[in-house]
Amino acid sequence: RGVAVSTAKWTAEHCIQCNQCAFVCPHAVIRPRLLSEAEKAAAPEGFATLAVKDQPGQFFHLAVSSLDCTGCGLCVDTCPAKVKALGMELLSEQMPGCAERWEYAEKKIAYEPLPAGSKITVKTSQFLQPLHEFSGACAGCGETPYAKLLSQLFGDRMMLSNAAGCSTVWTAGSPSVSYTKNKNGHGPAWGFSLFEDCAEYGFGMALGVNQIRNRLALMASEAVNSDVPADAAQALRTWLEGKDSGAGSRERAAALEAALEKHQGGNALMRRIHALGDYFVKRSQWILGGDGWAYDIGYGGLDHVLAQNEDVNVLVFDTEVYSNTGGQASKATPLGAIAQFASAGKASSKKDLGLMAMSYRSIYVAQVALAADKAQTLKAFMEAEAYPGPSIIIAYAPCINHGIRGGLTNSAAQVKEAVEVGYWPLFRYNPLLSAGGGNPFRLDSKAPQGDFAAHLANEVRYSALRKQFPERADALFASAEKAALDRYAVYANLANTVK
Numbered sequence: 001r002g003v004a005v006s007t008a009k010w011t012a013e014h015c016i017q018c019n020q021c022a023f024v025c026p027h028a029v030i031r032p033r034l035l036s037e038a039e040k041a042a043a044p045e046g047f048a049t050l051a052v053k054d055q056p057g058q059f060f061h062l063a064v065s066s067l068d069c070t071g072c073g074l075c076v077d078t079c080p081a082k083v084k085a086l087g088m089e090l091l092s093e094q095m096p097g098c099a100e101r102w103e104y105a106e107k108k109i110a111y112e113p114l115p116a117g118s119k120i121t122v123k124t125s126q127f128l129q130p131l132h133e134f135s136g137a138c139a140g141c142g143e144t145p146y147a148k149l150l151s152q153l154f155g156d157r158m159m160l161s162n163a164a165g166c167s168t169v170w171t172a173g174s175p176s177v178s179y180t181k182n183k184n185g186h187g188p189a190w191g192f193s194l195f196e197d198c199a200e201y202g203f204g205m206a207l208g209v210n211q212i213r214n215r216l217a218l219m220a221s222e223a224v225n226s227d228v229p230a231d232a233a234q235a236l237r238t239w240l241e242g243k244d245s246g247a248g249s250r251e252r253a254a255a256l257e258a259a260l261e262k263h264q265g266g267n268a269l270m271r272r273i274h275a276l277g278d279y280f281v282k283r284s285q286w287i288l289g290g291d292g293w294a295y296d297i298g299y300g301g302l303d304h305v306l307a308q309n310e311d312v313n314v315l316v317f318d319t320e321v322y323s324n325t326g327g328q329a330s331k332a333t334p335l336g337a338i339a340q341f342a343s344a345g346k347a348s349s350k351k352d353l354g355l356m357a358m359s360y361r362s363i364y365v366a367q368v369a370l371a372a373d374k375a376q377t378l379k380a381f382m383e384a385e386a387y388p389g390p391s392i393i394i395a396y397a398p399c400i401n402h403g404i405r406g407g408l409t410n411s412a413a414q415v416k417e418a419v420e421v422g423y424w425p426l427f428r429y430n431p432l433l434s435a436g437g438g439n440p441f442r443l444d445s446k447a448p449q450g451d452f453a454a455h456l457a458n459e460v461r462y463s464a465l466r467k468q469f470p471e472r473a474d475a476l477f478a479s480a481e482k483a484a485l486d487r488y489a490v491y492a493n494l495a496n497t498v499k
Contacts, residue, residue, distance in 0.1 A: 004071030004139070006088040010062040012048035015085035017060050019126035021075035023374050024412065026144040028133035029065040030075055030086075032126050033105050034058050034112075042108070044100050063105035065134075066091055066098040072140035073409040078371075111182065120153070120382065122374045131155030131180050131187045136173030140408025142397035142415075143167055143317040145370050147288070149378070150315065151179065154284040154385055156186035157249065159209070161202030163289025163298060164195040166324040167317055196297045199305040199314070202287035206312050209283050216276050217243060223269050232270065235259035239280065244311070246282050246385060253280035284385055287314045291332035292322040294394075295351050299331075303356075306363050306390045313384050314392040316353070319399035321461075327401045334423075335483055336476035337461045339401075345465045345476045349483045355490070357392050358429050358441075364391035365429040371398075371412035372419040376426055376444045383430055396424050403460025414458055421455045422448025422484045425491050443495040448488055452481040 008021075008030060022030045040049055040059045049059040062085075075086045111129040114120065131151035137144045143166060151158070160179070162168050171178050171190065181187030193201035220236045228236075235256045242252050260274040287305070294302055294316040305312060321339050322328040329339035331351040338345055357365045364387040366380035377395075384391035396418065398404060398411035418424040426444040433440040456462035456477055466473040 001134075002067050002091060004069055004091060006071050007066045007069035007091050007094065008064050008073075008075050008086050009066075009089040009094060010048070010064055011085050011087065012050055012062070014081050014083045015050060015060075015062060016081050017050065017052070017123075018080060019123045020078050020080060020374065021062070021086055022126040023122055023149070024074050024078045024145055024371060025148075026072060026074065026137055026139075026141040027068060027070055027135060028130040028148050029068045031063045031105065031130070033061045033063050033109050034127060035061060035109055039109055044097070044104050046097050047101050047104065061105060063102055064098070065102045066094045067102075068134045070139035074140055074412060077409060077412050120378065122378055125149065125152055125378060128152040129182055131182065132178055133180055135170040135178035137166075137170035138400050138408065140411055141170065142319065142371075142399055142408070142411060143290075143395075144170060146315060146317065146377075146395045146397070147171075149370075149381060150286065151188060153381055154246065154286075155179075155188050156182055156184070157246070157281050158188040158284045158286055159202075159205050160188050160190045161198050161205055161287045162190060162192040163198035163287075163293035164192060165290045165293060165322075166319070167288055167290060168192040169324055195293055197301055198289050198293055198298055199287050199302040202285060202312060203305040203308065203310065206283075206285040206310055209279065209285070210310070212276065213243065213279050216273065216279055219269060219273050223273060226269065228267060228270065229263050232259040232263045244282060244388065246284055249282040253277075256280055285312045287312060289316065290323060291316060291318045291320060292325070292328075292330045294318075295331040295353055306357060306392060307360060309362060309389055311388055312390055314390070316392065316394045317397045318394050319397045319401065320350070321399065321401050323399050323401055335480040336456070336465065336473070338465050339461065344469055345472060347476070352487065354392070354394050354427070354429070362389060362431055363429075364389065364431065365394075366392075367394045367396075367425065367427050369396040369415050369419055369424050369426060371415040372396075372424075373426055373444065376428075380428055383428065387430065387432065389431070401461070403464075405458045414455075417450065417455050417458075419445050420448070421450040421452045422488045423452065423455060425488050427491055427495075439495065441491075441494040443491050447492070448485060452484065453477050456480070
């Protein structure tokens, strides 16, 4: 697209191969790749590589799509190297050659699954192919890195119900959809519904798939107990044992497919099972939307769906305001923030959606902030998807509507500070931990420290109130800090007492 004047450029000799830049990139234009000796030898001119430590014969390359980069600079800000391995350079000076290098990395170097049994970390997760890319989001968007990470972890078997709002606009900016597929043709199945019924729409998807898979399980059980070849019976048994587990689902499905194709000719039951092959893989059902949907207009439906104890996952992009419709206040808007319909600063506290969900005691709940704690965000995603019941992840998403000083380029630092001062606590609530007598609640952020008021002053939605109504601002900001400390105290108490 070539939409940015200056775009990210990688300097290989400074790189420590941590992949944090790729983790935060909102548009999936930064992708670490691993090459063999042969792939390195065939690379085009200027294709820089680094030897991979402790992996002889493997080489590291950080691919950057300069023509898709929006120039937000988050990668530069995030790079932890002593001398930054990424910098912004005029796109005109990176041409020609940048497109050729990107095309080689994407089309000639295969994305490989992580070795069996290996741990998914912040670093290793970024070697997985993003199945959400080049969206229509603002430069530096705080929502899209979550969608990208989701697609890397579970994208080849995902079904998505998306609430109308920003997340549908940056996904389906005509004429394209930013969810894509891998070399096998697998990728997220995406659809969006009305603002008010996204949860119900996703719930219906899950119920429909479950009905077919339950029927499939009945037929598989019947086949195992009938006169079928031993290898087919074993494949069916293995599939039945792992039917509801996402881990290894593709492999079990492939083994079952191969066994059925080999033997289905003379067995009507096996032919019927084979005809439902699209349902061999465990679907990962996700429901996505912003805080206007989750906290406000769609909350009744969301609450109903979470209460049904079905295996559905919810991801809330919390920008604390109706981002797509002009910046109106939502129940996620914090005390003291300016928004439409709260032009003199919102006078009521932010709704605690996570605490409300935890009251069911059967829902996995997490509150995350990707820029502040990448590992905690990754853990929450993995735990939520693996949890055999409903889950909800509330993700802090800095937005252009916040008016962060210096723009969204500085959003990572602002998010880190939000966690430090107690504005946005991080936690995970996993009901499975209580089964053995443990505490299901994990408070992942430290006790608040730092200047809360100074943090607010870095955003126009707060600083504008002080300019217009200084006395009201003093009162509201003091109340906002107390509310934040009180909320953290509630979480700290849960971390120490809940069983």
